[in-house]
Amino acid sequence: MTLVDHLPAALIMTPLAGAALTFVTRRRWDPALVMVTAVVITGLALALSVRVLAEGAFRYRLGGWGAPLGIDLVADGISALFVLLAAVVGLAATAYATSYFGTGDEDAYGRGLVWALWLFLWTALNALFLTGDVFNVYVCLELVGISAVALVTLGGGADALRAGARYLFASMLGAMTYLLGVALLYSATGHLDMATLGSAPTQGIAASTGLVLMVSALVLKTALVPVHFWLPTAHAAAPSPVSAVLSALVVKGSYYVILRLVLDVTYPGQLPGLDVTLGALGAASIVWGSVQALLQTRVKLLVAYSTVAQIGYLFVAIPLMRADGGIVGVAVTAAAAHAVSHGLAKAGFFLSAGSLQHRFGHDRISEMAGAARTTPVLAMACAVAGVTMMGLPPSGGFVAKWLLILTSINVGQWWWAAVMIAGGLLSAAYTFRLVAVFVAEGAGDPGDAHHPARTEWLPLLLASAAALLAFAIPQIDTLVRIGMNLGRAEVLP
Amino acid sequence: MSSHLVYALVGGLLFSIGTYGLIVRPHMIHKIISTNFMGSGVFLVLIGLGNRTPSGVPDPVPQAMVLTGIVVTVALTALSLAIAKRYFSLTGRGDISEHREERVG
Amino acid sequence: MRDRLPGSQLIPLVTGAGLFALVTRAILSLPGESAGLSVRVTETAAENGISNVVTAVLLDFRGYDTLLEIAVLMLVTVAVFSLRETTMSPTPLSERPGPVLGALTRTVIPVMLLVAGHFVWIGSSRPGGAFQAGAVIGAAGILLALSGYSRPKWVGPRAISWVLSIGLLVFVGVAVYPVLLGEELLQYPAESRKALILVIEALLTLSIGASLVSLFIASASPRVQGDRE
Numbered sequence: 001m002t003l004v005d006h007l008p009a010a011l012i013m014t015p016l017a018g019a020a021l022t023f024v025t026r027r028r029w030d031p032a033l034v035m036v037t038a039v040v041i042t043g044l045a046l047a048l049s050v051r052v053l054a055e056g057a058f059r060y061r062l063g064g065w066g067a068p069l070g071i072d073l074v075a076d077g078i079s080a081l082f083v084l085l086a087a088v089v090g091l092a093a094t095a096y097a098t099s100y101f102g103t104g105d106e107d108a109y110g111r112g113l114v115w116a117l118w119l120f121l122w123t124a125l126n127a128l129f130l131t132g133d134v135f136n137v138y139v140c141l142e143l144v145g146i147s148a149v150a151l152v153t154l155g156g157g158a159d160a161l162r163a164g165a166r167y168l169f170a171s172m173l174g175a176m177t178y179l180l181g182v183a184l185l186y187s188a189t190g191h192l193d194m195a196t197l198g199s200a201p202t203q204g205i206a207a208s209t210g211l212v213l214m215v216s217a218l219v220l221k222t223a224l225v226p227v228h229f230w231l232p233t234a235h236a237a238a239p240s241p242v243s244a245v246l247s248a249l250v251v252k253g254s255y256y257v258i259l260r261l262v263l264d265v266t267y268p269g270q271l272p273g274l275d276v277t278l279g280a281l282g283a284a285s286i287v288w289g290s291v292q293a294l295l296q297t298r299v300k301l302l303v304a305y306s307t308v309a310q311i312g313y314l315f316v317a318i319p320l321m322r323a324d325g326g327i328v329g330v331a332v333t334a335a336a337a338h339a340v341s342h343g344l345a346k347a348g349f350f351l352s353a354g355s356l357q358h359r360f361g362h363d364r365i366s367e368m369a370g371a372a373r374t375t376p377v378l379a380m381a382c383a384v385a386g387v388t389m390m391g392l393p394p395s396g397g398f399v400a401k402w403l404l405i406l407t408s409i410n411v412g413q414w415w416w417a418a419v420m421i422a423g424g425l426l427s428a429a430y431t432f433r434l435v436a437v438f439v440a441e442g443a444g445d446p447g448d449a450h451h452p453a454r455t456e457w458l459p460l461l462l463a464s465a466a467a468l469l470a471f472a473i474p475q476i477d478t479l480v481r482i483g484m485n486l487g488r489a490e491v492l493p
Numbered sequence: 494m495s496s497h498l499v500y501a502l503v504g505g506l507l508f509s510i511g512t513y514g515l516i517v518r519p520h521m522i523h524k525i526i527s528t529n530f531m532g533s534g535v536f537l538v539l540i541g542l543g544n545r546t547p548s549g550v551p552d553p554v555p556q557a558m559v560l561t562g563i564v565v566t567v568a569l570t571a572l573s574l575a576i577a578k579r580y581f582s583l584t585g586r587g588d589i590s591e592h593r594e595e596r597v598g
Numbered sequence: 599m600r601d602r603l604p605g606s607q608l609i610p611l612v613t614g615a616g617l618f619a620l621v622t623r624a625i626l627s628l629p630g631e632s633a634g635l636s637v638r639v640t641e642t643a644a645e646n647g648i649s650n651v652v653t654a655v656l657l658d659f660r661g662y663d664t665l666l667e668i669a670v671l672m673l674v675t676v677a678v679f680s681l682r683e684t685t686m687s688p689t690p691l692s693e694r695p696g697p698v699l700g701a702l703t704r705t706v707i708p709v710m711l712l713v714a715g716h717f718v719w720i721g722s723s724r725p726g727g728a729f730q731a732g733a734v735i736g737a738a739g740i741l742l743a744l745s746g747y748s749r750p751k752w753v754g755p756r757a758i759s760w761v762l763s764i765g766l767l768v769f770v771g772v773a774v775y776p777v778l779l780g781e782e783l784l785q786y787p788a789e790s791r792k793a794l795i796l797v798i799e800a801l802l803t804l805s806i807g808a809s810l811v812s813l814f815i816a817s818a819s820p821r822v823q824g825d826r827e
Binding site: 556557570 | 610611621625628629634635637651655659660667670671674813816817
Binding site: 149161165169186325 | 561567589
């Protein structure tokens with residue numbers, strides 16, 4: 001076996017080893033070490049995508065055993081795409097974080113422990129995106145949840161602690177429910193491997209109950225309305241690079257598992273009403289999240305509610321994926337493209353919100369007038385990120401939403417399209433509201449302290465990447481279809 | 494054959510009680526105890542249902558799942574207790590109900 | 599602290615009751631006999647010389663789960679450390695123990711350590727293993743802390759960090775070693791399987807025990823000025 005064959009394992013072991021080493025050594029060169037690790041992981045992620053594009057999907061049998069006895073890692077198009085998203089956002093957020101966490105007193109950020117937590121989170125995300133075993137998913141979800149909570153509470157104040165505590169309890173509720181679902185599923189089928197579960201019949205009351213519990217738990221963890229209550233405060237109270245990773249990547253983790261369950265483990269019609277329920281809740285999230293975002297007076301809360309809204313699109317895609325009894329490839333591509341473009345845009349948005357907060361000393365929108373004059377790069381980043389999230393052409397977000405709208409009309413479920421268009425209008429409203437304040441006459445920020453250039457350019461880079469993603473949609477489509485069992489093939493218009 | 498069923502059903506009961514407690518009780522210590530109820534409930538379900546093997550020797554896979562689950566639950570309990578303790582030392586309060594903070598949608 | 603109004607307890611009550619009904623229905627619907635993966639596990643484990651099938655599943659077939667689980671434990675230790683208000687000082691939690699408590703600890707602690715070692719050694723054939731042994735060591739450490747013994751001065755924070763991480767680091771090392779031989783991750787070579795598993799378990803025991811003690815002490819120490827508000 002060559003090194004390339006071991007990519008899935010390397011993607012998980014590298015950040016894990018890095019986390020353990022960072023904890024043990026805890027020296028001045030920690031940020032540099034983490035940066036190097038980030039670059040290495042990004043390279044590995046790129047290599048994995050290239051390998052999957054060239055040679056197709058493959059399974060990595062841990063311990064040499066192979067399912068159903070052992071645990072397999074699965075590297076197909078969707079997992080490679082999500083790992084790549086995590087790598088790009090992670091790399092940018094790490095570069096930003098080395099400036100954010102490095103300033104001021106080390107004591108304020110967990111005495112240098114932040115980097116260990118940071119790398120643990122990355123390990124957890126990669127492990128989650130690559131695993132093929134439903135119980136292993138539970139362990140990965142816990143790993144993700146704990147590192148996310150720990151990073152949220154790093155701020156140290158009572159607000160961060162309270163937000164972190166509510167996040168933790170919601171996370172635990174989800175994890176226990178998920179585990180109960182796995183218990184029922186295994187007791188009914190005798191299998192834990194996703195592919196085996198997909199090909200063996202998973203019928204029966206116990207199996208269906210188990211699956212419903214699992215999906216419900218994942219819905220809680222992805223903050224779908226009405227169980228979204230923990231997300232806005234958690235994402236807003238966290239340090240900005242953490243918020244970026246939370247909104248861009250962590251919520252996508254539990255969504256990824258839902259995708260796996262929907263596409264690989266269950267068959268259409270197995271759980272009647274599930275698809276429609278998820279779609280309806282997604283629609284509610286789009287509307288409720290956008291309306292709440294419009295009402296916020298603080299930037300970070302606005303961005304956090306925007307996440308709730310944009311997640312809704314991902315769930316509206318689910319009934320579209322399994323319309324007509326097969327798997328509609330375009331809908332999956334659209335959902336994946338939306339996840340990626342939102343990830344990039346939201347990361348950029350949160351990083352620029354963080355930089356603005358640093359410069360102004362607060363994050364009250366009404367008092368940020370004139371920011372476009374004093375910090376044009378940051379204002380531009382917010383605007384570009386907003387463009388992709390509201391779905392203006394030409395941007396990655398536009399293509400994704402356009403594909404979803406087209407699909408919903410094609411399969412005859414046009415009502416989703418109506419909601420998505422309404423959502424787009426609402427997103428436009430809150431984005432314009434923000435940009436209008438920036439552009440207005442005002443003093444701008446005090447502009448006293450020195451801020452590293454990368455805190456300005458990184459957000460813009462991310463937001464632009466989200467916009468330029470539009471040109472990469474065909475490649476994304478090709479990648480996503482690798483390893484998918486398509487009942488009905490669709491060609492991109 | 495029904496002795497394992499009793500374990501599993503009691504496990505389901507504990508899980509439900511824990512869920513109720515976790516949602517309703519505002520004090521963090523109550524919530525932590527509730528999560529332990531939930532965890533114990535799931536473990537009982539796993540062990541109870543794993544005892545249905547025809548050979549009489551219990552299925553080792555659920556046992557391994559429970560062992561892993563116990564370690565994860567202990568770790569989570571430790572973290573939540575640490576957060577609760579820190580929060581209490583900062584604010585003097587132990588409940589994180591919604592009435593106390595900004596009304597967020 | 600008043601309880602919530604009756605109305606707002608209705609939804610959780612319905613949720614709890616509904617869950618119970620759903621789960622009971624699911625459980626009762628299952629067949630009375632089902633082998634699951636146990637047959638395959640037992641057969642394969644017997645070929646490998648590990649007669650405790652649970653250990654075989656934990657460390658061999660599903661060793662990756664165990665690896666991630668150790669990562670969880672270490673992660674929580676790091677997280678709890680980051681929540682501490684001050685660095686861990688070797689001040690004891692209580693006064694030096696009196697004659698009775700001192701005699702008790704002097705007798706019980708060595709026995710506990712012996713029991714832990716026994717669990718690790720016997721884990722491949724009888725019930726036992728790293729987690730059980732680690733729990734016993736953790737209990738021993740907490741007993742020492744509660745009895746008023748403090749960390750010796752020569753055990754510094756760096757040493758503690760090493761002890762906490764050694765289990766995970768060695769596990770990762772043993773996991774990666776087969777890759778250098780051209781096999782998959784965690785694919786122990788057949789001849790050294792038992793020995794490798796024993797090494798992993800021994801060091802895991804150390805780390806697990808140290809983590810449990812650290813989690814206790816990190817949360818239990820008296821508060822020095824901590825307000826960061």
